[in-house]
Amino acid sequence: DAMVIQNPRYQVTQFGKPVTLSCSQTLNHNVMYWYQQKSSQAPKLLFHYYDKDFNNEADTPDNFQSRRPNTSFCFLDIRSPGLGDAAMYLCATSRDRGPETAKNIQYFGAGTRLSVL
Amino acid sequence: RKEVEQDPGPFNVPEGATVAFNCTYSNSASQSFFWYRQDCRKEPKLLMSVYSSGNEDGRFTAQLNRASQYISLLIRDSKLSDSATYLCVVNLIGSQGNLIFGKGTKLSVKP
Numbered sequence: 001d002a003m004v005i006q007n008p009r010y011q012v013t014q015f016g017k018p019v020t021l022s023c024s025q026t027l028n029h030n031v032m033y034w035y036q037q038k039s040s041q042a043p044k045l046l047f048h049y050y051d052k053d054f055n056n057e058a059d060t061p062d063n064f065q066s067r068r069p070n071t072s073f074c075f076l077d078i079r080s081p082g083l084g085d086a087a088m089y090l091c092a093t094s095r096d097r098g099p100e101t102a103k104n105i106q107y108f109g110a111g112t113r114l115s116v117l
Numbered sequence: 118r119k120e121v122e123q124d125p126g127p128f129n130v131p132e133g134a135t136v137a138f139n140c141t142y143s144n145s146a147s148q149s150f151f152w153y154r155q156d157c158r159k160e161p162k163l164l165m166s167v168y169s170s171g172n173e174d175g176r177f178t179a180q181l182n183r184a185s186q187y188i189s190l191l192i193r194d195s196k197l198s199d200s201a202t203y204l205c206v207v208n209l210i211g212s213q214g215n216l217i218f219g220k221g222t223k224l225s226v227k228p
Contacts, residue, residue, distance in 0.1 A: 042219060111159070
């Protein structure tokens with residue numbers, strides 16, 4: 001059974017129309033991450049939550065926001081999608097963070113593929 | 118210098134071949150190392166963690182050389198189902214332990 005679930009699997013939106021992607025987890029992990037991955041590129045971390053503590057990456061555009069209302073759920077909001085935001089968006093979780101290997105293994109959801117028309 | 122560097126490939130090998138992937142990382146203080154596998158248009162999945170002593174899981178062997186800041190993955194007796202992109206992943210000390218992904222090495226195993 002999937003432990004990190006992303007919905008929807010495919011999302012089509014119009015240029016400038018806000019869109020929300022969702023992620024839920026059954027692992028009870030402390031940390032939830034959002035990545036953007038474009039074709040033939042490495043996943044790029046956008047931000048993560050450590051419990052309720054939000055941590056934004058320095059180069060993440062303001063157009064991207066996130067919410068984590070409880071341990072299980074995390075949302076990615078794209079306020080005004082541009083053509084360049086078309087990508088696979090991956091949610092991941094880890095038990096904890098820091099140097100200890102076992103605790104920072106990340107488990108990924110199947111991703112949401114976003115198309116912007 | 119990029120934080121995690123991998124040969125992008127593609128590596129095209131016949132079934133049964135042995136193939137080795139290499140990865141270098143720039144942050145000497147990194148402490149966690151992983152190989153992830155990503156199938157086309159799917160999510161990354163953990164293949165194995167990499168420890169200083171080296172570790173083996175069936176046909177897969179991972180090695181870490183801290184002095185050279187080098188990680189390797191060896192796949193023996195390649196199967197068609199091994200075709201995927203293999204991502205080298207390293208944690209980034211000083212950034213709350215966030216993981217940094219290499220771009221991946223693409224492997225194609227042919228009959």
